Amino acid sequence: MNKPLFIKIKEIDNVAIVVNNNGLPKGTIFDNGLQLIEDVPQGHKVALNDINQGQAIVRYGETIGYAKRDIKQGSWINEAVTQMPTAPELHELEIATKKVTPLPPLEGYTFEGYRNKDGSVGTRNILGITMSVNCVSGVVEYVAKIIERDLLPKYPNVDGVVPLTHLYGCGVAIDAPAAIVPIRSIHNLAKNPNFGGEIMVISLGCEKLQPERLLKGTHDTIPIKLANDDLVTLQDEHGFKAMVDHILRVAEKHLQRLNQRKRETVPASELIVGMQCGGSDAFSGVTSNPSVGFASDLLVRCGATVMFSEVTEVRDGIHLLTPRAIDEEVGKALIREMQWYDEYLAAGKVDRSANTTPGNKKGGLNNIVEKAMGSIAKSGTSPIVEVLSPGQRPTKKGLIFAATPASDFVCGAQQVASGITLQVFTTGRGTPYGLAMVPVIKMSSRNIVAEQWFDLIDISAGDIALGKATIEDIGWRLFHLILDVASGRKQPWSDHWKLYNPLAIFNPAPVT
Amino acid sequence: MNKPLFIKIKEIDNVAIVVNNNGLPKGTIFDNGLQLIEDVPQGHKVALNDINQGQAIVRYGETIGYAKRDIKQGSWINEAVTQMPTAPELHELEIATKKVTPLPPLEGYTFEGYRNKDGSVGTRNILGITMSVNCVSGVVEYVAKIIERDLLPKYPNVDGVVPLTHLYGCGVAIDAPAAIVPIRSIHNLAKNPNFGGEIMVISLGCEKLQPERLLKGTHDTIPIKLANDDLVTLQDEHGFKAMVDHILRVAEKHLQRLNQRKRETVPASELIVGMQCGGSDAFSGVTSNPSVGFASDLLVRCGATVMFSEVTEVRDGIHLLTPRAIDEEVGKALIREMQWYDEYLAAGKVDRSANTTPGNKKGGLNNIVEKAMGSIAKSGTSPIVEVLSPGQRPTKKGLIFAATPASDFVCGAQQVASGITLQVFTTGRGTPYGLAMVPVIKMSSRNIVAEQWFDLIDISAGDIALGKATIEDIGWRLFHLILDVASGRKQPWSDHWKLYNPLAIFNPAPVT
Ligand SMILES: [Ca+2]
Ligand SMILES: [Ca+2]
Ligand SMILES: [Ca+2]
Ligand SMILES: [Ca+2]
Ligand SMILES: [Ca+2]
Structure with missing residues (x-):
């Protein structure tokens, strides 16, 4: 048996996720002395200490739920014992308060x-x-x-x-x-x-x-x-x-x-890259999405444009994003897009909790709050310089929030409408996603998925969970792959097979 | 020049439509002495007598609008002079009051x-x-x-x-x-x-x-x-x-x-035929749709199943349909589907007037009321024996209202989900419509469209407007064509070219 491993993200977290394939059985003892008092599937959470009924369950340094009953150290924390928090109120958010020291520009990439x-x-x-x-x-x-x-x-x-x-x-x-x-x-x-x-x-x-x-x-x-x-x-x-x-x-x-067009060497600042995740699991927020976030920061440092999207997966992390808005106007635009979606969902008599899938849950994600924390990791650390309503085109370079549904096909179509020329798609469970208009790089959150789907997944971030690579390592690897694919030097699997989604333009208005 | 012709449908109508290709110029005098006092395009309405401001404009024996100002005999009646009536109230409709004497059964068709x-x-x-x-x-x-x-x-x-x-x-x-x-x-x-x-x-x-x-x-x-x-x-x-x-x-x-399946001779009662119209013009309600209605009656007389659909095109004629419900339950189900759609449209901040297209208007249809009168002609005269919510399958034979959007692609997909094995699609302006799952017979409302699209339109009802054929003639011709196409003896143009719509399943709920 492999050595038992868990991943704790922030110091204040009181849960961690199990790394090992097929999970770990009751009785497992980790290096730090923690003992499992029940079986825990791969990617699912274990309680690092006793958590009393009503107390916050903390992952990513954020409250992802409240204990429905007393939870003993070493227990499996699943949906049944987790009460979902309410979504952050939109009228009491801090805007543009987080002054990020810009990372140094990256020169010379083309x-x-x-x-x-x-x-x-x-x-x-x-x-x-x-x-x-x-x-x-x-x-x-x-x-x-x-x-x-x-x-x-x-x-x-x-x-x-x-x-x-x-x-x-x-x-x-x-x-x-x-x-x-x-x-x-x-x-x-x-x-x-x-x-x-x-x-x-x-x-x-x-x-x-x-x-x-x-x-x-x-x-x-x-x-x-x-x-x-x-x-x-x-x-x-x-x-x-x-x-x-x-x-x-x-x-x-x-x-x-x-046919007269010829490729020429251009600075990396001319790239417009869309980031998306689909079929997420608990590793997505630990391995693939943070790697995408790191690559996103690298692209922004090159002067390129990066879009992240998926409103229902951002909604529960909005309090972490409005402080990163470059100014009041951008922060308000972020809130405006959340508000629009709240109302759109309410008109259909649902709310943001409609997002999580059986696969997400099987993969260890208890609810949309936990999923959101993983999803927004794709945005890296750069300031958010612009917000686009669905299908708008950017007027700035840097990190941009392009509001779209999280639905893979719709997000893809909408980012293409917003002008991306390449998309990075991270997946936990695996999906044969592809776009006919722009190349798509598919990154898995675990190696096992990349091995099983060896002719569909372009890159894995799984080594991070195993301690064999850092987020920085995989982020750089992805960055170089983006430049190679953008240049036509490397062909992602979706283009190899010509495996493309139907184009799913977002129509939130009625059909007649 | 061809002899000037107009078509008046019901005795009490105070408007008629111009039949001649390219319309008729000011000064034209018809056989009955009526003289045009302005140019009237083909398919558009001419006032048969003076109509005072506020007075009803009557076509199909129904009020399709009110005069916005005094209209002189011989004038062109277009959208600018027509006030659209409100939709029939859903709580004051007569249900199952029209006891139709059933037409004699048709035996022997297979x-x-x-x-x-x-x-x-x-x-x-x-x-x-x-x-x-x-x-x-x-x-x-x-x-x-x-x-x-x-x-x-x-x-x-x-x-x-x-x-x-x-x-x-x-x-x-x-x-x-x-x-x-x-x-x-x-x-x-x-x-x-x-x-x-x-x-x-x-x-x-x-x-x-x-x-x-x-x-x-x-x-x-x-x-x-x-x-x-x-x-x-x-x-x-x-x-x-x-x-x-x-x-x-x-x-x-x-x-x-x-591959083991073999065709065998079965009674026509085993047919499930869907009726739809798309790209309608003012002739649709005079030539093609009434012919479809006649063929529908023939099919019902054979014991077959016929579906008509398109809620937004039925809504303004609902007072003509609830009396034809076979019983109270069916009548209430009709109203339920109208109500559902009213609310669906209201949630999107629109109403049923969102239906008509620029092409409809160019073709002479001033508004959804006039369009609806033409559209419901597809239902013939049989009693309505069942009402299906979108995608339900029928449990009865006879004339059925299958609630769907009027959108051609969505109505097509929904009727296929409801089990049709053949669709008749009537068109005024022409559309290269086709379904991959069931054969589609395309009928044009005018001969000129069938001549121009000789390799797309399967049958024309245009001779009716010219007085060269009756609704019964074309209805019988369509009925025989339905049997031929159902049997695989004749191939409609959409199957010849394999010209098929993407399948557009109706999703009235939000995407996330
Ligand atoms: Ca996602
Ligand atoms: Ca997605
Ligand atoms: Ca491509
Ligand atoms: Ca129609
Ligand atoms: Ca239609």
């Missing part, structure tokens, strides 16, 4: 990217096909297959063609207040730097989201100027074959231009 | 269908792959391509493989009251008769919608008994290639059984 006319830099060279309405998606998917088969071989510098499918555009309450989210998102999606500014739009003709409205966008977007011949309206075409031919003609024009 | 063990009859022979969560969709799509390429040629009696993709299963508020809709729908989707009872489920492992929960379903579903080896859990697999191989093995077992 990657090989595609410089666009608007100054942005892509990591891939992709033809994105925008659609104003879901009704055209069958046709666009049909044409995309022909492009892949017949046209892409003629344009070897182009990495692929991606129909920007969504379920929006008609049969929706387009004047609902929340409709700003999908409209803005589909608009900004077209501008993702990986599409090189080569925008073409397929429209049906009678849809609610008329191309003019999509291209104009919302009050907070920059209108898209589309060449007249880059809009194909299916209702103007003489039959299906004519539609296909017309779309192919327009696509080929863009492919010719995309 | 089709060639696939009889299932549970007694249901399919019109196609398809392997449907159920997923408990969106996270597995990339893998399932990957495998489906391999099945198509390598396995289907070995099983020539199988028509295809369809990944039952959805955006549900995790990152959702699974205990929200409205979560019953997607859970029930994904559950019942697996039971669609076209899949022959050959159910296999792909799960990730850590998702909220655990396979047990999906298979158990909701209080109103019949639990699915799944063989142990028909569940593949990706987190249990040793890497991606192992996942693919495992899914292929399970798929092949089902393909072998599906």
Whole structure:
């Protein structure tokens, strides 16, 4: 048997998690003399001392729950004995009080990217096909297959063609207040730097989201100027074959231009990296997410842009984030996004506790508070310089909170709409996640998952739990992998298999 | 120039619509002496007499609006001069008051269908792959391509493989009251008769919608008994290639059984046909939808099941439907579904007026009231024998109201979940709609659309507007086409091109 190990995070914690695969049996004695008085599964918590009924259960130095009954030292602390705390009140938060001494700038790091006319830099060279309405998606998917088969071989510098499918555009309450989210998102999606500014739009003709409205966008977007011949309206075409031919003609024009793009060496400050976690376990907050946080700090030190997201996983740690806001305005924007989501969930008659999954719980996460503490570790230590509503594009570099649902597919789509050119996705339990528009680096929180899914997981942070690597080690390793993948020197597994999620744009407004 | 024509529907109507392509110019004199005092576009309304400010504008014998100002005979009646009426109050409706003398039964009509063990009859022979969560969709799509390429040629009696993709299963508020809709729908989707009872489920492992929960379903579903080896859990697999191989093995077992299925002659009473309209114009309610209504009556007379749907398009005609309820219970269920949708829309700060599209308006439909009158024509004249909440399966034969959004994609997915084996889709403006699970017959309201989209539209009802055919003629033609397509004797255009919508399951609950 391996040596019994636990991980305690902060000095004041009164619980720690069991490291060993398959957990540890009752009677196990750790090096420090602590003895388990019941079996504890891997990743689950053990009481480091007696905890009286009503007393706080502390992990990450934060109260993640209250004891429902007296808990003896060496007990397994699971959901049954844990009372979830209420969410932090939004009106009594400290804002911009934590003056972080900026870490020294990191100079000299570069990657090989595609410089666009608007100054942005892509990591891939992709033809994105925008659609104003879901009704055209069958046709666009049909044409995309022909492009892949017949046209892409003629344009070897182009990495692929991606129909920007969504379920929006008609049969929706387009004047609902929340409709700003999908409209803005589909608009900004077209501008993702990986599409090189080569925008073409397929429209049906009678849809609610008329191309003019999509291209104009919302009050907070920059209108898209589309060449007249880059809009194909299916209702103007003489039959299906004519539609296909017309779309192919327009696509080929863009492919010719995309094919002229060449990678060039650019500073790492041109990167826009999204951070996400999914299928989290108790190790996520100890190994993978802190490593991502460290890499995030490195990127910020390079002058790059880093987004973290997932409102329902940030909500219970908001009191740790508002102090890190760069100023009052940013702090208030953070609170505004939390408030919006509280109301969105309340309208559906649920609250933030709806987030945790059976897998999270099996992995040792008792509730959303504990999950949130692990999730926000992805944000590192940098000041938060900007807050984006879902689908907005950043105007600053540095650490940015991009408000999105925590749902993996929706967060992914929304970060792409916000302009990320690479995503880092950490997972505890494992998920075959991938995005067609930007490369995704998948990091597991434990080695066992990386070993089992050897052809899906790109990097493991598991050595941290075993004491074989530090957060800094893995953080640097991830940072270099980000530069390699951004440059096209390394291909993550999702791109190897072309294993991609359907694009799930967030529509918080009703369908009609 | 063609002879000027208008269509007046009911004797008491004070408006009629212009039939001629491209509309009619000011000065046009009709056979009855009516003279246009301004240009009127095709499908748009002309005032048959002077209508004073505040007076009702009547079409279909119903008030579709009130005159905002005095309107002279021969004027164009557009949105600008029309005040929309309020929706019918739900607490003062007549229920089951209209005792319809049943039309005589139609005997002897049959089709060639696939009889299932549970007694249901399919019109196609398809392997449907159920997923408990969106996270597995990339893998399932990957495998489906391999099945198509390598396995289907070995099983020539199988028509295809369809990944039952959805955006549900995790990152959702699974205990929200409205979560019953997607859970029930994904559950019942697996039971669609076209899949022959050959159910296999792909799960990730850590998702909220655990396979047990999906298979158990909701209080109103019949639990699915799944063989142990028909569940593949990706987190249990040793890497991606192992996942693919495992899914292929399970798929092949089902393909072998599906390949044994043979079409046999069954009575038309075994049909379950869904009716939907999309991209409607002013002709939809005059030509295509009444023809669908006539065919619906024919099907009901054969003892078959017919579903109509689209709550927001029924809401303003609900006072015409509750009297047609077979009994008090069905009438109350109709009202319950309207009420649910009123509240759903109100939670999103909109109302039923959010339905009409720019295309509807361009096509002559001023508002949702006028659109609704045309939409409910699809229901024919039969009594309404049952009402289904979204995704429920019918327990009766005859005319059924299956509550769904009007959104084409969502209505399609929900009707498939409710068990339709064929859909009739009428369109005014034209849309390249198609479903992978059931054949879709697309009918246009005008000949010009069928001529322009000659390789997409299966049948036109346009001759009705020209006086060259009656509603009965086209209704019978559609009825025979339904039997031919159900039997596999005729292939609709969507199947010819394999032009299919992404499956859009209705999730009225929040994402998290
Ligand atoms: Ca997460
Ligand atoms: Ca996530
Ligand atoms: Ca990619
Ligand atoms: Ca409709
Ligand atoms: Ca519809």
